[in-house]
Amino acid sequence: MNATVRSQSNLYLYLVCLVAALGGFLFGFDTAVISGTISLVKADFALSPVSEGWFVSCALLGCIIGVSFSGKLSDKYGRRIVLIISAVLFLGSAIGCMFSESFNILIASRLIGGLGIGVASMVSPLYISEFAPSRLRGMMVSLYQLALTIGIVLAYFSNAYLAGHASAAYATEGLTKIFSTEVWRAMLGLGALPAGIFLLSLFLVPESPRWLLLQGKERQAAEILTRIDGEEAAAREIRAFKAQGDDSEGSIKELFKPVYRKALWIGLLLPFLSQVCGINAVIYYGPRILEQAGFTLNNALGGQVTIGLVNVVFTFVAIFTVDKWGRRPLLFAGVGGAVVALVIIGALFALGITTGPWILIFILAFISCFAFSFGPVCWVVIGEIFPNAIRGKAMALATLSLWIGNFLVGQLTPVMLEGLGSSWTFWIFALCCSPALLLTWKLIPETKGRTLEDIENHWKQDFENHQ
Template sequence: MIDTITQNQTKQSATYLYLVCIVAALGGFLFGFDTAVISGTVSLVKNDFKLDAVSEGWFVSCALLGCIIGVSISGKLSDKYGRKIVLILSAVLFLASALGCMLSESFTVLIVFRLVGGLGIGVASMVSPLYISEFSPSRYRGMMVSLYQLALTIGIVLAYFSNAYLANHAADSYGSGTMNTIFSAQVWRAMLGLGAIPAAVFLVSLFLVPESPRWLLLKGDEQKAKAILTKIDGATAAESEITAFKAQDESEDASINELFKPAYRKALWIGLLLPFLSQVCGINAVIYYGPRILEQAGFTLNSALGGQVTIGLVNVVFTFVAIFTIDKWGRKPLLFAGVGGAVISLVIIGALFALGITSGPWILIFILAFIACFAFSFGPVCWVIVGEIFPNAVRGKAMALATLSLWIGNFLVGQLTPVMLEGLGSSWTFWLFAICCSPALWLTWKLIPETKGMSLENIENYWKENYKAKA
């Protein structure tokens, strides 16, 4: 009888954990959707507004500028007001952006609402994995944070599907007036506006989840934190978590200067370099400009969008590899295998373009290989690592710095890819991505520790003890 009750409580705790983490991961879904939906609109917006290469790059990357601003403020806001309220803010920004882009009357207004959406993405891209990392027990943390990346990839593939569907039905009759403008004459409006639906779901769902228990502990609300931790993992585990939290050095303040102490310097380097390298490897060049790249390889626009759907599906499928193995195999083996495979794939893609082997399936095959390698390594593992390596007192601010580094890399890729494709050609564009991706292998070998199964407090103690041992 007691065993049955315990099993039921365990199942209820697991269900509660999954549901809350899935709601938080919707921030990743919107991040992925908003990031990928742009790929199907670039050529359409370019034609409607007669954009040159620089304006085209600005249309894509202006949201990334918004992301940088959003990330810059999200760390301080989430540390001061809580993770939950900042996630609600991101949902409101997503919703306003989708509706504003759909109804924009000029290119300037479109850019303004793309910037608003970028603010939402920037906030969610930092706070969603942070919330999940703080909410999850250590033995499930890798899997739960990987759900964020899974939601992101699902958002990407659904954006591809919706883009392809709307593009293929743009010639259908929608009468006249606004409906015809949105769904036919300027179908990019429908592509961008569709994001309002998941944004509304995200906004409503956030009112049903609790605050991060570790943030509550930081604010001295032990009673609420204990109740949440007990519901997640039972009373014994809750007591253990709270005891470990209290054992941290209370003399440490919540200033970002904490990260520049010698003990945490290595964690800071990892937090800045790993996210940046995950972007300059070229993943978002494929996501943003995939149809254009495939068109250069001989695909038509509609078949290029279909190829982009395939890219999105591979991204989703191989993210499951990380979900089911990251807490068993560890973070480092996935990074070594994935980054190595990504570099090889990028070199081969560049060689195929250089040799003129663009007919047939080969370009698409190796783009899919690159996506697969990214999906089980860089994509999810980056978020897991930056969500767990920083000390409790400054985790929000530190993750904001790490995510800012990611978005700076993303901004550079979004702005420069059209220029590189025109000026350098496809072959050298992919070879440069391979060169930029390679340092991640050294980073994994030299700096990144294996954190599989370690609690956040144990990881914090690891940095201190490792520094003392070397000193």
Template sequence: MTTATKQSSMYLYLVCLVAALGGFLFGFDTAVISGTVGLVKKDFALDVSLEGWFVSCALLGCIFGVSISGKLSDKYGRKIILILSAVLFLASAVGCMLSSSFTELIVYRLIGGLGIGVASMVSPLYISEFAPSRYRGMMVSLYQLALTVGIVLSYFSNAYLANHTGDTFGGDMSQRIFGTEVWRAMLGLGTIPAGIFLLSLFMVPESPRWLLLQGKEAKAKEILIKIDGEDAAKKEIAAFKATERGEGEADLKELFKPVYRKALWIGLLLPFLSQVCGINAVIYYGPRILEQAGFTLNSALGGQVTIGIVNVVFTFVAIFTVDKWGRRPLLFLGVGGAVAALLIIGALFAAGITSGPWILIFILLFIACFAFSFGPVCWVVIGEIFPNAIRGKAMALATLSLWIANFFVGQLTPLMLEDLGSSVTFWLFAICCSPALWLTWKLIPETKGRSLENIDTYWKEDYQRTQKA
């Protein structure tokens, strides 16, 4: 391997890691709320409805952020919208830490939700357009890895700050933030990764495919050469021209044409199914579920940290195999394992086998299966199945599907656990998860090693074959 190649590879990894920090902030900001709910409720004397509003208000921002991110990223570029998401994260963290009223706190949580919504779409979009086809699965999986690391670090930071609330600090404001109202420090700690993300983004280039859509071929070629060498850059540009013919920005109605119907169904269903399988129910309501299984509160919280660590570790399986084994094998193996684990967990609850480690073992099996399949592969697939000219808008639509499912799971899980019990809840998650096996078998093509332009060509050829049949 030549020195130039090494430099090119390092550049690719560093740029994709910077973009993946959007996933870290997504995971951190989403999960950090779990440690603050009781403290905020006490300090502001919240009733049940206001407590729920504090937890779920960011979701409103997420949905709006996703809704605007596609159009904005197609019009102004991926990089500038990533910078916008970093600014929103930073403003939210600082504002939540210093807010003087509950209303102010809600406003800054909404701003943070906007940042989450924007980053959850644009970060994997940017990586999928930036990485060469042979590394694309691995690079996009870094986004999911960063997300899981953000979740785990939020658990640890919450635990550390909660255990040091009695410590004495210098000034009155410091004492308030880190001592008497430690939830401020929990939320404010996000300023560190948000600041790093913001500064790092000024050092990364624009997406070369977005530049090609804008007719800026020379700049795009310069970036592509730095990523993968001159020969590869020429091939990428030639393939782009052959499929796009300089169409520039297109309308989303292009996606509803019969030729892209399968891509549309995949983009809507795969993200939706990845959430209704119950992953966030396990992550966010883990302590409650484990307490119902007979664990004490302390051991349940320890189990939640273990869940987070397993989530991180098994994401590495996807990183190292998604470009070797392919997307479909990982989905078949992971989704099948997740369905089996959910069915067994439900059976254990139904049979009253809650003592011992069995419930936790199969919850960890479910998390492991999700972590190397649904979690990262969903982002990989939706980042590569749409045509260049509308990829931003189409990915926004797919990510919106994910957030809608996330909302329903978050709202319904406590009710299901209370009214239906743990066994029926997990069986329902298994039923909701299983259609992903059919989706993978019938609709999702194997995209390993294919360029984005080649995938676009595949849809057109597949449609022609269907018409002739």
């Protein structure tokens, strides 16, 4: 492949993966935008702590439901059509939240958005992992996490802007509720714009070539693989796929066979631990945590924007190193750093050292460690470790584990902050985060540079070696 063709192929690869990564952007935007609306919705609807937790976590319940059916649908009908469904759900949710007439309608709209997030959170990284060549797979899947972090920080910026510019001047335009007295409506409704872009863009991208191969559509798969990485690489990928044979049942039961037991444990534990480490407690309840540290509301929102920016910047560390250094080194460094940062944050609260910048500094240290390890590497690993024939269903199971952890954190964090205080809340997160180090050491193989078929063969060889 000459330089010009290679450049065109890389451009095509990046564009397609960026479109799929928009699912991550909407995931990040929708989960983070809630942080700026909690106090406003709580005041408007006089919410109790339990209702406040339900407002935050109802979307996470929708995520769990969305994930539960997305794997089967994506295996049966294709990755692309399921992504289109997620975009429609995002769009409907944003419009529903903006114009909701009651708290129950708001909750229903949030649940619909949660369905969209759940579907996109599974299918977007799955699509990218199957679409990208092995030499660039880590980087391409990390683009999903980058888009997610950009979605988070833009949600913070839009919240801060809308809160700062809420004005009764819009009353004459009939938009008083949305842009003035109930500005949370504008915050939640803004997601309709990227959702519409995502929906239209999906009609321009092809289906996953590996899904096409599973359906026996070799010619179509070959055309896409050739455009991505040239004829020689495409032929090599197809040969490797065929060499796997068709000895699987295409059922999730395949994953419970002894040969894939380690992959199952990784798929269940790594995503769950990535959530119970407390990352989304900081994203959802950041302003409240910073207020407890002595920040004013405006400063707390500013601190939240800083958190979002650090999350974006340090995700680039993973993008440029995950295919060079590997998955395991990033996990060891990032998870270890996150545990230390969480312990120190808890100690600062316990000792009453809440004035000055120290709380924010170590929250930023925690975020940076998460951003180059747990955040992107979790999606890379769970997109790689499962067999071809059941990757959609298996990844749905792994993503379901992630959302269960996310749901628990979203529901329990306000209760922990109120009942246990900030110090014990962060110490509990440190305790929940630390088992990921043992998981990485004992179970997770290094997968950089390996084709998906090579990784599938690894489990078979590993099982035979321990027989």
